[in-house]
Amino acid sequence: ELKVEQNPLFLSMQEGKNYTIYCNYSTTSDRLYWYRQDPGKSLESLFVLLSNGAVKQEGRLMASLDTKARLSTLHITAAVHDLSATYFCAVDPGTASKLTFGTGTRLQVTL
Amino acid sequence: GAGVSQSPRYKVAKRGQDVALRCDPISGHVSLFWYQQALGQGPEFLTYFQNEAQLDKSGLPSDRFFAERPEGSVSTLKIQRTQQEDSAVYLCASSLGLDPDTQYFGPGTRLTVL
Numbered sequence: 001e002l003k004v005e006q007n008p009l010f011l012s013m014q015e016g017k018n019y020t021i022y023c024n025y026s027t028t029s030d031r032l033y034w035y036r037q038d039p040g041k042s043l044e045s046l047f048v049l050l051s052n053g054a055v056k057q058e059g060r061l062m063a064s065l066d067t068k069a070r071l072s073t074l075h076i077t078a079a080v081h082d083l084s085a086t087y088f089c090a091v092d093p094g095t096a097s098k099l100t101f102g103t104g105t106r107l108q109v110t111l
Numbered sequence: 112g113a114g115v116s117q118s119p120r121y122k123v124a125k126r127g128q129d130v131a132l133r134c135d136p137i138s139g140h141v142s143l144f145w146y147q148q149a150l151g152q153g154p155e156f157l158t159y160f161q162n163e164a165q166l167d168k169s170g171l172p173s174d175r176f177f178a179e180r181p182e183g184s185v186s187t188l189k190i191q192r193t194q195q196e197d198s199a200v201y202l203c204a205s206s207l208g209l210d211p212d213t214q215y216f217g218p219g220t221r222l223t224v225l
Contacts, residue, residue, distance in 0.1 A: 004153075031211045042202065043154070043216040050211055088153050092211060097167055098144065099214065101153030 002027045004091050006102035013079050014110055021105045023072040023089035031092035032072045033099065034063050036085045043088065047074075079109045113137070115217035117203050123223045124193045132188045132220045134203030140215075141208030143186050145178055148200045148219070157201075160186060161208060193224045 003026040013019050023032070030051055035043040047056040049065035049072060056063050060083065062075045072089055086106045090099040116135045124130050136143050142161050146154035147170075156170040162183035171178070175194075180186040190197055200221050204214040 033213070035216075042218045043204075045213055045215065048211070048213055090153075097142070097159045098156035098170070099154075100156070104151075104153050 002029075002091060002093055002100045004089060004100050004102040006087075006089060006105050008105060009103060010106045010108075012108045012110060013076075015080055016078050018078065019076050021074040021076075021087055021107075023074070023102055025070050025072075025089075025091045025100075027091075027093055028067070028070070029091050029093050030065075030067045031094065032065050033090045033092070034072070034074055035088045035090060037088065037104070038085050046087075076107070079107075081109050081111065083107060084109045115203055115205050115215055117201075117217040117220050119220060120218060121221050121223075123225065125225055126193060126195060128193055129189065129191045130193055130222065132190075132201050132222070134186045134188070134205075134217060136184065136186070136203070136205030137215060139207070140205035141183075142206045142212065142214075143180055144204040144206075144214060145186070145188050146202040146204065147172075148202055150199075154202055157188070190222075193222075195224050198222055198224045 032049045034046040047063040052067040054065045060077045065072045086104045090101045145157040148154040158168040158178045160180040175191045177189045200219040202219045203217045206212040206214045
């Protein structure tokens, strides 16, 4: 059974600081997704990572994938309050069907 | 263009009632997914359609849960004889059906069973 773990589960950081969220998964996969969810809202797609060594960047967020280590990271650079949300990673085991999500990392950026 | 829409957005049911949740996918999207999200948790897969065919229903928690997509577009998730543990947000997602693919999520239906 595929398991996806994220850490930390909760992250409080000051504006302007850098931090990294980690996503570990238990089975071989080269398809990993990052989503953002604001309170009471649905999931917004952030990044799709499809190969070992893939790196994607959008604004202050950068995601990478190491399929050999079964690890993806979401790096936040110089955080701003607008980034406060819950971030989920999700793994597609290769069937192009169901995603298995991590438990989420709730990010709170304080002034 | 229009995204995935779901209705109702909120549903309160008494234990034992049947409920039906609707999902309108993005036009032209072949694949449709249902997920259940408990409070403070990540979404968990329930079932998956490709056009009108239900290809995977391994995540449905019991035989009280039933999903259909008869014409390959709109889908309905039905829960019979609701229980308190069914309280959750039910998310629908659709995708083009490519391999690999990106799933686009609707706003969800928050179901509360009293």
